[in-house]
Amino acid sequence: MKGLITEDSKMFKYAICLLSAAIIQLNSCKSTAQGNLQESNNMGMKLLLNENYSGFEQEEYILINNQKDLNAFYGKVNRTRKPGLTPPSIDFNAEMILIWCGDNSASHYANLELHETDDFLELHKLKTTASKEENRFIVSPFSVYKLPLSTKTLKILK
Structure with missing residues (x-):
């Protein structure tokens, strides 16, 4: 025993x-x-997050300069997630957030480049090659980027 x-x-x-x-x-x-996930380009833009469902129907670019707006975005994304995503910790005195939300037909994440000119922050959405096999899932991908704080206007070039 x-x-x-x-x-x-x-x-x-x-x-x-x-x-x-x-x-x-x-x-x-x-x-x-x-x-x-960390990527960067000439302006110091860093990729923080890629996810497959944002809840947005149309493609959108969102520039966030305060914690309240960031929490509101994550609140919309987290409506259908259990557990939800946690918003990143950002010092909005020195940084801001850029969010790209794809539409329902997007099957891959955007490849973005940001360049600073005298008047604008120019955002270039680079062409990506579609995969040979179509994605049959309904998704609306989104990406969250952190970049240095700027008072310049965002100009989107496709």
Whole structure:
């Protein structure tokens, strides 16, 4: 009887160790994936997030300069998500957020470049090649970018 209890406790310890190792491995993979999202261009625009459902019907570009507007956007996105996405921590005294929302026919994320001119922030939506296999899911992808604060007007060039 005493031998069975000892065997059960050893098995329990092994199970706990295996579960702990699996959790650590999953968390380390997640942080690597997030680190690979970082992209930038000549103005310091950094990609923070790519997701597949924004809830927007039409393609939109949204420039956000305060936490209230950022929370409102994430509130709209999170209406159909459980658990919802957490808004990024942004210092709106030095940075602002640019959000691209694709329409229902978009099956891939936009490839954006931002250039600063004397009067405008020019946003170029670069052409992307469509995949050979059409995406049959209904999605409206969106991307969230962080960029330095500017008072210039956003001009979208397609």
